[in-house]
Amino acid sequence: MAVQVLKDRNPGKLTTVTLGATKEQGGTRTKTITVGGDACLPFLHFEGEIPNRPVIAMEVFDRAPVEWNDELKNALGDVINDPAAWAKKCVEEWGADMIFLRLQSADPELGNSSPEKCVQTVKSVLAAVGVPVAVVGCKIDEIDNKVISAVAEACAGENLLLGFATQDNYNTIVAACMVHKHTVIAQSPLDINICKQLNILITEMGIPADRIIIDPSIGGLGYGIEYSYSIGERGRLGALQGDKMLSMPTIGTVGFEAWKAKEANVSAEEFPGWGDQAERGILWEAITASTLIQSGMSIAVMRHPEAVKLVKKNIEELMVPSSL
Amino acid sequence: MEIIGERINGMFKDIREAIKNKDKKPVQDMAIKQTENGAAWLDINTGPSAENPMEAMKWLITTVQEVVDTPLSLDSTNYDIIEEGLKLCKRPALINSCHADRYKIERVFPMAVKYNAKVIGLAMSETSGIPKTADARLPLAMELVAAADEFGLPMEDLYIDPLILPVNVGQDYVIESLETLRQIKTLADPAPKTTVGLSNISQRCQNRKLLNRTMLVMLMAYGLDSAIADANDDDLMAAAATARVLMNKEIYCDSFVELYKSKRY
Structure with a gap:
């Protein structure tokens, strides 16, 4: 007897968001990226359309991340000293769909770069790659407000993805995105209620919902990933029920979280039972990414080229409609 | 919860006079006010005293649609008036309402399908009046569900009203209305939607707003999807x-x- 597959009918779907702008659209990108539009739970192809696959943004710093472990630094090579070359290699050699640039050197303790210098860095990255670019600051509100505003103005029309707008600090960055035609990252602290409230506050300023990407905050594998998973799931269920203030696609800084884990960093000599460190770190990042992609994340921000390769393969497989 | 704003109704003096004098402002002000306060629909009722109810309905519809795009609920016992009204509605409308009598069903359901409208169906017939018990109301609700199936009206476009009486008239009817609601939701999959004329619960009572909102919350717990109510409250x-x-x-x-x-x- 044939098995009858029960299908849920969903009144809502994810908002569709396009990042980057081509010359005709007022920017300089050679390609744009579109995420969202999903009309079902993640990868349940038989229940609804999934028009856009999840994408990988590779993370680039504007200063050499000397504190990263040697395995990761060696995998990236000399380019970590030059953001433009780093970004170029991410796209051309490692297949990044987009670049996620962290202007960390704006931090007084990590270089104290001026907004003008930060703008130059962003311009050099934009010149080096044709894919869409996300730009975030150094996580100090008063500095980021100056830096990101300057970047927004200097790159008007590029439709950069700019972050981070938070419940305590969103006015300046949202205004900059609205005026200069960029998309904003709305970041909430692993809290679905604040996530929704922030989207309400931001849209009340007049920015349309299709110019917002949600960063719900994530935990890495072994460090609270289950909270991130259930928040992703809750948000997706809300979106499918028609909650427009939870329908924006999500981004997660996977590399940042995964490479903080002890398991990604300690040597095999220290913990012989844990196996080869290089492989372990790659897997830690890849599993963190693929788990969160399974919960509905649209943009995974990653660091290690080998982990990127694994997750890209995983995405390809997940995007093949499942046979019943 | 979709609130169907009840205020554009010739039973209210300001609207009755506006209809009589062809004065658009009170009608349009009320349409905007209800919409801004969250009404998902606007009920349009000429009231019993309009001289030419057909013309009054058409005038109200065009007058309201000049200022808001909130969908309309056309409230009349004369289905020819509703049909003329449906022709003017810019967005799919709600037909308010249809008893579970066969001859009414045969007039209303095909019309709803033709104009892509939704239907409020009452769990009562001309012969039954408002039945007291849930057990007596449900077969009437089932008639409406079967009719939706028969005439090709999507089940989500059928809003069944389990009916409520003023609390000082039928206090023991309240719990029956709640139980009827609960069971209506089990009649089909997908389930039909539900609605009530909320302000009915407090007719000729004191503390009307308190009665209305308490009743609304109780009804919602039993499966209410919409209510014709005072959206300005x-x-x-x-x-x-x-x-x-x-x-x-x-x-x-x-x-x-x-x-x-x-x-x-």
Whole structure:
């Protein structure tokens, strides 16, 4: 007897968001990226359309991340000293769909770069790659407000993805995105209620919902990933029920979280039972990414080229409609 | 919870006079006010005393549609008037209402399908009156569900009204209305939608607003999807927003009342 597959009918779907702008659209990108539009739970192809696959943004710093472990630094090579070359290699050699640039050197303790210098860095990255670019600051509100505003103005029309707008600090960055035609990252602290409230506050300023990407905050594998998973799931269920203030696609800084884990960093000599460190770190990042992609994340921000390769393969497989 | 704003009705003096004098302003002001306060639909009723109800209905529809795009609920016992009204509606409308009598069903359901409209179906017939018990109301609700199937009206476009009586008239009817609601939701999959004429519960009572909003919240717990009610009653709208959150129909956020009124849910 044939098995009858029960299908849920969903009144809502994810908002569709396009990042980057081509010359005709007022920017300089050679390609744009579109995420969202999903009309079902993640990868349940038989229940609804999934028009856009999840994408990988590779993370680039504007200063050499000397504190990263040697395995990761060696995998990236000399380019970590030059953001433009780093970004170029991410796209051309490692297949990044987009670049996620962290202007960390704006931090007084990590270089104290001026907004003008930060703008130059962003311009050099934009010149080096044709894919869409996300730009975030150094996580100090008063500095980021100056830096990101300057970047927004200097790159008007590029439709950069700019972050981070938070419940305590969103006015300046949202205004900059609205005026200069960029998309904003709305970041909430692993809290679905604040996530929704922030989207309400931001849209009340007049920015349309299709110019917002949600960063719900994530935990890495072994460090609270289950909270991130259930928040992703809750948000997706809300979106499918028609909650427009939870329908924006999500981004997660996977590399940042995964490479903080002890398991990604300690040597095999220290913990012989844990196996080869290089492989372990790659897997830690890849599993963190693929788990969160399974919960509905649209943009995974990653660091290690080998982990990127694994997750890209995983995405390809997940995007093949499942046979019943 | 969709509130169907009840205020554009010739039973109210300001609207009755506006119809008589062809004065658009009171009607349009009321359309805007209800919409801004969260009404998902606007009920349009010429009232019993309009000289030419057909013309009055058409005038009300065009007058309202000049200022808002909120969908309309056409409220009349004369189906020819409703049909002429449907032709003017810019968005799919709600037909208010149809008893579970066969001859009415045969007039209303095909018309709803033709104009892509939704139907409020009453769980009563001309012969039954308002039955007291849930057990007696359900077969009538089932007639409406079967009719939707028969005439090709999508089940989500059928809004069944289990009927409520004023609390000082039929206090023991209230619990029967609640039980009827609960069971209506089991009659089909997908289930039909539900609605009530909420203000009925408090006719000729004191503390009308308190009765209305308490009843609304209780009805919501039993499966109410919409209500013809006073959309200008802030406490009522806030109670509806709150019940949506408490029933997990809506993920909580600090602006939950404003969000509900803005209809951005």
